[in-house]
Amino acid sequence: MTGPAPVIAHLRAxxxxxxxxxxxxxxxxxxEADEAFVTSQPAEMLSIVDLDTRKVVATLPIPGKPAGxxxxxxxxxxxxxxxxxxxxxxIDAASRRVEHRVDVGGGPLGVAVHPSGSPAYVADWYQHRIxxxxxxxxxxxxxxxxGDSPSGLxxxxxxxLLLSADRDSDAVSFIDTASLARATSxxxxxxxxxxxxxxxxxxxxxANVGSNDVTVIDIAARRVVGTVKVGQRxxxxxxxxxxxxxxxxxxxxxxxxxxxxxxKIATIPVGDYPEGIATSGDGAFVQVANWEANTLSMxxxxxxxxxxxxxxxxxxxxxxxxxxxxxx
Numbered sequence: 001m002t003g004p005a006p007v008i009a010h011l012r013a014x015x016x017x018x019x020x021x022x023x024x025x026x027x028x029x030x031x032e033a034d035e036a037f038v039t040s041q042p043a044e045m046l047s048i049v050d051l052d053t054r055k056v057v058a059t060l061p062i063p064g065k066p067a068g069x070x071x072x073x074x075x076x077x078x079x080x081x082x083x084x085x086x087x088x089x090x091i092d093a094a095s096r097r098v099e100h101r102v103d104v105g106g107g108p109l110g111v112a113v114h115p116s117g118s119p120a121y122v123a124d125w126y127q128h129r130i131x132x133x134x135x136x137x138x139x140x141x142x143x144x145x146x147g148d149s150p151s152g153l154x155x156x157x158x159x160x161l162l163l164s165a166d167r168d169s170d171a172v173s174f175i176d177t178a179s180l181a182r183a184t185s186x187x188x189x190x191x192x193x194x195x196x197x198x199x200x201x202x203x204x205x206x207a208n209v210g211s212n213d214v215t216v217i218d219i220a221a222r223r224v225v226g227t228v229k230v231g232q233r234x235x236x237x238x239x240x241x242x243x244x245x246x247x248x249x250x251x252x253x254x255x256x257x258x259x260x261x262x263x264k265i266a267t268i269p270v271g272d273y274p275e276g277i278a279t280s281g282d283g284a285f286v287q288v289a290n291w292e293a294n295t296l297s298m299x300x301x302x303x304x305x306x307x308x309x310x311x312x313x314x315x316x317x318x319x320x321x322x323x324x325x326x327x328x
Contacts, residue, residue, distance in 0.1 A: 040313035100138030112153035123150035188215035194236025207234035230255035276318030289318035
C-alpha cells in the first residue's frame with residue numbers, strides 16, 4: 001500500500017516495607033517502557049501494543065481508513081491521518097481518547113510532529129500541500145505547497161526543518177518551520193515514500209518504491225550523498241545501532257545496511273507485505289507492521305533476528321513514527 005487508502009489504499013507501586021521501622025515509603029523507580037500505536041486501515045482501528053509484554057493492551061476505532069501516525073516525543077499525544085475521511089485525529093495517548101478530529105480536506109496521508117509537541121504537519125496527497133495543525137486546539141495554523149503527492153514527513157530534531165517525500169515528483173521538499181515556507185527541493189530516487197531523519201539531524205533517508213533503493217541526504221548541504229539498493233518496493237526506513245532498516249513490501253523482508261559505509265548487512269524475513277517500521281526508544285528493537293500478515297514483528301537490532309510476532313487488527317500500516325515512550 002503505497003498511497004492513501006488502498007493506493008489512497010500497545011509500580012508496581014508496591015515496594016513492601018520491611019520491618020517495624022517502616023515509616024519510610026519506598027516509592028518505585030520509574031522505568032522507561034514503549035508502546036506501539038499501530039494504524040490498521042481496513043479495520044479502521046488503532047491497536048496499542050505494550051512492547052514489554054508484547055500484547056495489545058487497547059484498541060481505538062478510527063474512521064476513514066487510518067494510515068499515518070505520529071507520536072509526540074513526550075508521549076502525550078498521537079496524531080492519525082484518515083485518507084478516506086479527509087481528517088486528522090488528535091489523541092490523548094495516555095487516556096486513549098480522541099481530543100479532536102480535524103477536517104483537513106484532500107487526502108491526508110503522512111504526518112509528523114514538531115519536537116515541541118505542536119504543530120502536527122499533515123501531507124495532503126491530492127492537493128500537494130502540507131497542513132500545519134495546532135495540537136491543543138485542532139486549529140489549522142497554515143499550509144504550504146510542495147511537490148506532487150507528498151507522502152512521508154519528518155522534522156529535524158531542532159525543529160527547524162520539515163522534510164516531505166514528494167512521491168510523484170521524485171523529490172524531497174525542505175520547509176522552514178518558522179515561516180512555513182518551502183525553501184528548496186532535491187531530486188532523489190523514483191517515487192520516494194517514507195522519509196526518516198537521524199537523531200543528530202544530519203542525514204535523511206528516503207525509501208524509493210519505484211527504484212527499489214534508499215537515497216541518503218546530507219541535510220545541511222542539501223545534497224544526495226549515497227544510494228543503497230534494497231528489496232522490492234521499499235516503503236519506510238528506521239535507524240538503530242548504526243544501521244538502517246528498510247521494509248521491502250513485495251519481498252516480505254527488511255533490508256539492513258550500515259549507515260557509515262552504506263554496505264548491505266542482512267536481509268531479514270518478516271510477515272507478508274511489511275510497511276511501517278520504527279525503532280524502540282532505547283534502540284534495542286525495530287518494530288515492523290506487516291499489512292497482509294496482520295502482525296507487528298519485533299527485530300532485535302543487534303542480532304538481526306525476529307524475536308516476536310504480535311497479532312494486531314486487520315491491515316496494519318503504521319506509516320510514520322509510531323513508538324510512544326512512557327514512564328512507569
